[in-house]
Amino acid sequence: MGQQEISLTSPSKSFRLRSPSLNSLRLRRIFDMFDKNGDSMITVEEINQALNLLGLEAEFKDIESLIKSYIKPGNEGLAYEDFVALHESLGDAYFGVAEDVDEDTQNDDLWEAFKVFDEDGDGYISAKELQVVLGKLGLVEGNVLDNVERMIVSVDTNNDGLVDFNEFKEMMRNTIAPS
Known part of the structure; x- marks a missing residue:
């Protein structure tokens, strides 16, 4: 399977999540999967690594700029609540409203x-x-x-x-x- 580059500035037709939001259990599983070191924080590096493992390359600075505003001051990365807020924001603002699909x-x-x-x-x-x-x-x-x-x-x-x-x-x- 070839490498595919994703852009975080505009939606990609092949990578939009237009289905209804994942339930909290599944969202927690995704969070835990990204949290490789088990510190209950997802760093930009961990998200970047997960995307690369999936063959979805993105510029580190693009990922960082997208996620940075969701990281609370003093934290190294996203806590679970921050991850949920990011997910909801992306669902609403970036990927569109599921009911219109x-x-x-x-x-x-x-x-x-x-x-x-x-x-x-x-x-x-x-x-x-x-x-x-x-x-x-x-x-x-x-x-x-x-x-x-x-x-x-x-x-x-x-x-x-x-x-x-x-x-x-x-x-x-x-x-x-x-x-």
Whole structure:
């Protein structure tokens, strides 16, 4: 998969989050994933590293200027509450309001997300592909193939051992809660 550069000055059609806000549990998981050293703060460096691991390169100074105003004085990075405020701000100001999104646009966004996992481009997410992405993100869930296979089985409605786009879309609809 080639490197893709993202711009933080204008929305990218392939990286907009137009679905309803993530529920607080999922947002907390994202925060914890970015907080590599476990100090309950996300630094600009940690966010930059996570974006790079996902193959989404951004200029450090752009990330820093975006995040800086959300870091409270005296803190090294974003506390969880600051991260939530940043998420809400980006959702409202940068990515647009979810209620204005038509189904075709949502499908386009989900297809872009699906392609991140479908590394070989065959239209299916295998356990091995999911394991690779989880590994890139540094998630321990991806360390054991059996765990990853169980994740696949939990959304594999046709029992073929793979996740196709429709199964992925249904999984996303069930895990993203309205704000």
